[in-house]
Amino acid sequence: MHIAVCLKHVPDPSTVEVDPLTGLLAEDRVLYMLNPADESALELALRLRPANGTVTALSVGPIEADALLREALAAGVERAARVWDAELGPLKPALTSILLAATLRVIGLPDLVLCGGHSADRGSGTVPALLAEQLDWPAVTDVTRFEITEGRALAQRRLARGARAESEVQLPAVLGLDTERIRLRQASLPKLMQAQHAPIPLYSLEALDLSPQDLHFPAMTLHEVMPPRPRARIMFAPDATASAQERVAQILSAGIAGKSGQKVEGGTPEQQADAIIDFLRQHGFLEQRIAS
Amino acid sequence: MSVATASEVFDVIVVGAGPAGSTAALLCARAGLKVLLLERGEYPGAKNVSGAAFYGSAILNELIPNWWEQAPVERYICRRDIAFMSSTTSVALDFHCAAEGYTTPPYNGFIVLRPRFDRWLAAQAEAAGAFLLTSAVVDDVLRENGRVVGVRVRREQGEIRGKVVIACDGVNSFLAKKVGLQREFHAHELSLGVKEVLGLDPAIIEDRFRLSGDEGIAYEYLGAITEDVHGGAFLYTNRDSLSLGVIGQVSSLVERRKRPYELLERFKAHPAVAPLVRGAKLREYSAHLIPESGWTMKPTLYTDGMLVAGDAAGFCLAAGLYLEGMNYAMQSGLAAAETAIDACRRERYSARALSGYRKHLKQRNVSTDFRAYRHAPAFVNSARLQNLYPEVVASGMEQLFRVDGSAKRKILPLARQLMRQYQLKPGELLRDGYQVVRAYLW
Numbered sequence A: 001m002h003i004a005v006c007l008k009h010v011p012d013p014s015t016v017e018v019d020p021l022t023g024l025l026a027e028d029r030v031l032y033m034l035n036p037a038d039e040s041a042l043e044l045a046l047r048l049r050p051a052n053g054t055v056t057a058l059s060v061g062p063i064e065a066d067a068l069l070r071e072a073l074a075a076g077v078e079r080a081a082r083v084w085d086a087e088l089g090p091l092k093p094a095l096t097s098i099l100l101a102a103t104l105r106v107i108g109l110p111d112l113v114l115c116g117g118h119s120a121d122r123g124s125g126t127v128p129a130l131l132a133e134q135l136d137w138p139a140v141t142d143v144t145r146f147e148i149t150e151g152r153a154l155a156q157r158r159l160a161r162g163a164r165a166e167s168e169v170q171l172p173a174v175l176g177l178d179t180e181r182i183r184l185r186q187a188s189l190p191k192l193m194q195a196q197h198a199p200i201p202l203y204s205l206e207a208l209d210l211s212p213q214d215l216h217f218p219a220m221t222l223h224e225v226m227p228p229r230p231r232a233r234i235m236f237a238p239d240a241t242a243s244a245q246e247r248v249a250q251i252l253s254a255g256i257a258g259k260s261g262q263k264v265e266g267g268t269p270e271q272q273a274d275a276i277i278d279f280l281r282q283h284g285f286l287e288q289r290i291a292s
Numbered sequence B: 001m002s003v004a005t006a007s008e009v010f011d012v013i014v015v016g017a018g019p020a021g022s023t024a025a026l027l028c029a030r031a032g033l034k035v036l037l038l039e040r041g042e043y044p045g046a047k048n049v050s051g052a053a054f055y056g057s058a059i060l061n062e063l064i065p066n067w068w069e070q071a072p073v074e075r076y077i078c079r080r081d082i083a084f085m086s087s088t089t090s091v092a093l094d095f096h097c098a099a100e101g102y103t104t105p106p107y108n109g110f111i112v113l114r115p116r117f118d119r120w121l122a123a124q125a126e127a128a129g130a131f132l133l134t135s136a137v138v139d140d141v142l143r144e145n146g147r148v149v150g151v152r153v154r155r156e157q158g159e160i161r162g163k164v165v166i167a168c169d170g171v172n173s174f175l176a177k178k179v180g181l182q183r184e185f186h187a188h189e190l191s192l193g194v195k196e197v198l199g200l201d202p203a204i205i206e207d208r209f210r211l212s213g214d215e216g217i218a219y220e221y222l223g224a225i226t227e228d229v230h231g232g233a234f235l236y237t238n239r240d241s242l243s244l245g246v247i248g249q250v251s252s253l254v255e256r257r258k259r260p261y262e263l264l265e266r267f268k269a270h271p272a273v274a275p276l277v278r279g280a281k282l283r284e285y286s287a288h289l290i291p292e293s294g295w296t297m298k299p300t301l302y303t304d305g306m307l308v309a310g311d312a313a314g315f316c317l318a319a320g321l322y323l324e325g326m327n328y329a330m331q332s333g334l335a336a337a338e339t340a341i342d343a344c345r346r347e348r349y350s351a352r353a354l355s356g357y358r359k360h361l362k363q364r365n366v367s368t369d370f371r372a373y374r375h376a377p378a379f380v381n382s383a384r385l386q387n388l389y390p391e392v393v394a395s396g397m398e399q400l401f402r403v404d405g406s407a408k409r410k411i412l413p414l415a416r417q418l419m420r421q422y423q424l425k426p427g428e429l430l431r432d433g434y435q436v437v438r439a440y441l442w
């Protein structure tokens, strides 16, 4: 069985600092490391590799990514390849997946592709699925555990709210892993020395037979990532006309006593629906409509 | 850059890619030897305390002409300021020098940030042909018939052979101890340095410290800053940050139950220091040991198949006016390299064959300097110099300059009063005076 693992270099969070003077990321101080989820994927690939199998490590990235491909070589992968081109702008998941798919086609399609489910820097978690789309293979994402038997992958998936699912796919397939952190094995000294200056083949757009148009991916544009916004809550306020004693009592009862229901009765279904929406809006359960 | 495998025998294995190790590896590689440079950090300098005044420019210039043009240096040092402090007052000696060689190449000293500088220096050794291996912790030496024949890296199949091993693994050298060249240090022979890098706008730095362009200043402080803990403090200007720290003798820190960072906070709050660091923001914090007892704790420096250089050999001059380790690390690294080159040429690696190290150290003025200043550490670490005299000087000046309507006193009566106040005995003063002279003048 031939396995390919996709590795990404991400900033080491312990070296990421905001320059106190400019408020910008101090980029010259950042050191890069292997994305933790990809490290787990790599170690799993090495454990999974049968006696006659191979593991190939792939990375899309500038020259700094060679360091992690060397790490992979030292740990025991058979082959490493880096994909980069001066033409490439900032990497978006769609672009990365096109490049990865093209590289796999050039160097030989594997039976299984393992990806870390999320990268520590962007974490969109979409590369495994997009890559599968590019290869026209099945994909299973959010995989916490899997097993390969007779050309099939049986995968356990993590769903929302602790629910789990079990899926089975026919190989070749792409798995996006969401396992616990698994540390890469420590390389032996001879392997480490060997990998130190091992040449790492570089695939440019030309080598992949891609033109800049192939990389145009208009289907989706990410405009902005917004932090979660707490929902506005209406605080209970005691009735100002009541006596002080009553107000204290109201506060102590946390408004429970004052919470009286309101029945929506009569009118057309539309009117009833409008009344409910109004109620919800009033109580902050629905966002206020922005006047356009 | 060279390609190498673990099964081959290296001519020289250098352990530790600090200033000592990288210069040793550089020189050996230039002589055509097969050199392996092992560093435990993820990259050279990763484990090093961050800011330093580097006074080895001329030495490095011999190896890499105009090295400062390509190296990551912060500022050249054209001013040094030595301050004696009491808790309220500071009296400083301001040395401003625009002489040839200070503000012109090769420059007397540079302020550098160690993680960057060490990384650059190791890359120079690599470019000269040394094989640099990082993430390689050496945890033992290989011995055959009592001779050191290599080292063991803490990894599977980690044994690797070399004809000469040069231990440059820093203070408290694990390797030197392993082969019995170094005893355990006593707490009074070690100091602990805690250090911070504080970010500050270059324009503010230049204004505040009256510097222009690439000029830099190095401050050294003695006295109350360290309370009753023996030690001192320093502050250097980087390009867009300040490096500052306090150094305390380990034994007195323990005795007085003082935490080093408390001293650092006190130092930053001192009225003479606070305005210098105002508005600066913390970037890095680190701590490191310094061997402080100079010549008296110098270990034996070689044995069959192995040499020791840099801090590992105790070559760090930490004596009051001086805090110089990097330059001696490089000089001793070069001396060790010269010895190893000789040994490889003659194919003899016994302790006797390596005894030429002593001669090389002398030629490079390392042993002569350490012999010359051998009395300095003990004296500098004495309570009177550390705490009392700086305070006497500071409070003497305070009284000398005070104008409050009372009669002005001349210096002599003032001195008499101070001696009474601080219970100084003339005999002691004379003896200390002699010590100063002996420690620094000849």
Ligand SMILES: Cc1cc2nc3c(=O)[nH]c(=O)nc-3n(C[C@H](O)[C@H](O)[C@H](O)COP(=O)(O)OP(=O)(O)OC[C@H]3O[C@@H](n4cnc5c(N)ncnc54)[C@H](O)[C@@H]3O)c2cc1C
Pocket (backbone or CB within 6 Å): B015, B016, B017, B018, B019, B020, B021, B038, B039, B040, B041, B044, B045, B047, B048, B049, B051, B052, B053, B054, B055, B136, B137, B138, B139, B168, B169, B170, B171, B174, B192, B193, B194, B195, B245, B247, B287, B288, B289, B290, B309, B310, B311, B312, B315, B316, B323, B324, B325, B326, B327, B329
């Ligand atoms: C707070 C402080 C301030 C200082 N300020 C100055 C200053 O301003 N100017 C100055 O000249 N000096 C200064 N010094 C002293 C200076 O830092 C040292 O003298 C100098 O770094 C010694 O160089 P070295 O190469 O011998 O050792 P180091 O620089 O300590 O390098 C040793 C290297 O060996 C590696 N190593 C250790 N053990 C192993 C192992 N088992 N396997 C593999 N690698 C290993 C370490 O990771 C390290 O990279 C200061 C020291 C301190 C603590």
